[in-house]
Amino acid sequence: MITLRHHLLTIVAVFLALAAGIVLGGGPLSDVGPTVATSSGEREPAPADDRAQTDYTESVVSALGPATVSGRLADRSVAVVTVPGADEQVVTALTEQVSAAGGTVSARYDLSDDLVDPGQKSLVDTLGSQLLTQQAEGDVAADASTYDRIGQLIGLAVATKEAEGLDVNGKARAIVDAVSGAGLMAKPGEVAQRSPLVLLVLGTDAGDEGSDAILAGLAQGLAAQAGGVVVAGVTADGGEGQLGRLRADPASAAVATLDGVDTAAGRVATVLTLQRSLTTPGGAFGASGADGPVPLG
Template identity: 30%
Template sequence: MIDFRYHLVSIVAVFLALAVGLVLGTTMLQDPLLDTLKSETGELREQSDRLRADKEGSEAFGEGADQMTAALAGDVLDGRLDGEDVVIVSSPGADEALREGMEQRIEQAGGSVEGRIAFTETYLDSSRSAFVDELTEQLAEGIEPDGEGPYERAGSLLAAAVSAERADKADKDAGGEGGFDGETVLAGFAEADLLATEGEPAGAADIAVVLAPAAPFPGAEEGGEQPPGNGIMIALLRAFNDGGTENGAVLVGAADAAGPGGLIAQARTEKARYTTADAAGRPTGDVAAVLALAAAAEGDTGHFGTGEGAESFVPDPLPESRDTEDAEDTEEDASATGSERRSPPEGRP
């Protein structure tokens, strides 16, 4: 008969066998296993060091490029936006430093920033779309806004409000009195806390620069659906570009705006017909964005920067300075004057 002592001895024997096996196994495998771990750790450390060095080198190169760009920006941009009146339109959450950098480069290029419009988070609140539509209807005196949805119609009205071309037409049609009044439209939207203005953007824009938010709008859903704020701002961009301002609109932002959920990313996904630039926010990117703006003002649109969907970093060929023709005429006049001066008096060989 098998008693309890037999079971106890069997269990002890099993544990002793396991212990002996573990000791023998670890003794035999210890050296190869440690060597393998040491080798893999060394390789990972080398990879980490290389990546860190590459990152530091890229950052140093970028800083050097920015320093060189800042030094040469005046010559690179000179005359490319001469005579162009610009209104800066900031999305909710747009970086103030981005706006300041763009304004500086626009002025270096000879453009004039006539005014600024900054939209509020309230404008992006889709639960207030009925209110936005009603306000649009109330303020649309002398004009019939285009579009089916509330934000399409509001965008059409706001684009007309800042358009210099539309302001000129209103003056001609109404003799400067009555009819459509862009200043009243902007004041109405501002009073409703949908936007704020600086300067005199009403009736001032030949072209609009729309600044993307520093980070994607909240509300993106799983499955790739974009934040609702993107659709609202893109409706505005379409309105500015499709007959709002004379030379359309340009969407400008930093690299994140071309990433997942970004405003520029969605514009490119929808095959936007207006220009986008995604490398702004530092001197090199700001200069590139203004070159893209100058090309758009001449009717050459495209997508520029480093993000997905960008065709190149800057337009190719670059837009010419608007002083070029004047300079060529001056050179021709000087050459002709010089020839006349060098012509021998009559009768002298």
């Protein structure tokens, strides 16, 4: 059940985000989508008062959010990487929010079940070793662990540290072809640019140490190649969920984490966190983030 603390955190996020927009300057209004369902399964029905409170909070954020995010990602592109089980409505709402902030989504890269399955580690390790030798020698650390290495390889193909982004080159296409050809990632359509920002959207929480280690390695690897990485999950992913456990891993220092993207406030916070990540790595934000509901610096 949605708690009063959740409502309070959401409301705080709204006004902190609005305050940031006033201080830094907001642009013209645009539409922000409504609340979407979470990927964590069905919840118990909320009492009428809680439901009305939730609807009101979402309406306030939807009304104030556009002015807060407008122009925040102007002339910036974002590569969206999804973990298996990521909620389609959430991913769509996040990509729309990037557009509302003036940014573009360079491409969406959907990781496959095999890539995050601890039982397929041998396949991931073999492919990573081959690609390191064939395409990424000198670009990827030779002593990187299995999932850090594949994360760096994917990062090399989809991202860049150049704030303006870079054109996709032959090396990037070869890596994407190899990873998708091995069944570890769905091949996207035509992609023209590698992005400075990566938004990694969480999916199904397997709830085991093996999967947690895989996520930590992937996040760390992506961060080694991108200007900024934001790992985002729904509200249930925070606290004791997978995002909460990632925050306890040293690898999380290289990325920003955000829970609550199943709410309008969380999607506004996503844009602010992406913007911050261009200059400042790290930070834990969202409904259970230790650094507050939204970044203001």
